[in-house]
Amino acid sequence: MNAKLSFILSSLLLLISSCEEKVDLNLNDATARIVIDAQLSDASPVQRIRISRSVGFDDPINTSGIKGATVWVKDNENRNYSFQYEKDGYYIHRTFKPLSGRTYTLHVDVQKQQYGSTCRMPAYVAVESTHISEKNLGGENYFFAALTFKDPAKISNYYIYTLSTNGGPFRFARAESDQFNDGLKVTHYITDQEKDLSPGDTITVRRYCVDQKTYQYWNEYQSNNLSNAAPGNPKSNISNNALGYFSVAPVMEYKLKITQ
Template sequence: MKTIFSVLVVIVLGTSCEKVINVDLEEAEKKYVIEGEVSNVPGAASTVKISQTKKFEEENVFAGITGATVTIQVNEGITYPLPETSTGIYTTTAFTGTPGSLYKLTVSLNGTVFTATSTMPAQIVSLDTLRVVDFTFGETLKTIEPDYQDPLGLGNSYRFIEYANGVQVKRVFVQDDEVSDGLRITTPLINPDGELESGDVVKVDMLCIDTDVYKYWYSLDQAATGSSNVTPANPVSNISGGALGYFSAHSVTSKTIVVP
């Protein structure tokens, strides 16, 4: 029997970068993919992108799903609508995310309701500095090493987004404090496919994320890199109702460095 592979195309919000996951499913039905983000960055739009999974042979581009009703509720209080500002992209600048607040996403689409909640971590952990270090992975690569202080108390999780000369690096970087609670963390952002050169301008965004969002990005990274610890599959989603994707409320701090 002919096997058909479906792929989940995860479009990282705010960029044109794509992460593709091959899912070994026979004649898999298409699923909606919902990607939502709320941040504490003043003036930044809260954004939800809606698309669908694709078969392996289909063109790997974002094809937005139109006609959804999208809202975000803050702390079980005020509910904000997110109008569709372009095909498949729903945004609002009516509020700014606040650390410690609970956000509930609701998406109504073609008679089905999808929901997700995410709590922005109450404590903003700042990215203190960046360093460029040599990391050997078959060959010696210039690698970015973030430096930050993890607060006491287990359960802190972080996502890093790296840009080289304005272009997002196509890797998933996540860290937690399971073995480093309360310590200064300097784990490098290893990218065996990348090559930084002297003079490159590198920006890193450090996101404080909740545990469910960490599980999503961690499982996405494990599947994408073919880790022997997991069976390749759809990443763990915090969205109920049968959709894939994630909804993340997070704080952001950023640093920039020029590669020497």
């Protein structure tokens, strides 16, 4: 992303974060730690969890997949979902579609060490309309996907966005909460964090409605990556000093094309 836009977004985040509790990040170091990437959603019955081990910060590949772990998820109705190893640290369950309102508990055993986390899957907050918005920031024009919706009143709501440009991989784009707009009509503006969007681009936005701990993880990530601080590891919601996060969330996709 262009440096001027990065500075503008960083300034906006610092303004917002000044109203929130200050959080100390765990900085990267050379100590190897278990990394668990567990983003489950209702987009498909196929769920993937990656178990890996961190390596040195300066190494070209920052995690190494782990084989031989035991991975399963249990819901609050006593259903167990066992994940089977495939390759490169990925454990798969092919017939598991989580449901909003249920609570899911992750269990991971790696070399006689246990790791766990719990997440209640929120309900999805419907989007009323989408469009492309062009904004002038710092004297230059930038394109955003704009999603407008009515935030449910008196309920804490948290949102994570990932974005794909022209069929490329999905990358994290934005974390949002309703701290300052509970119960109001809201528009979230989403853009590519690594490249400026241009006329002719087709973008696909994935919108997750997540729990508070997942939001806190990604909010720390975006705050740190839009600042001048050294890269840090966001606080995990997984026990036993693991890195990564466990989330179970409803998701919807929105496809838009930039025209002019």
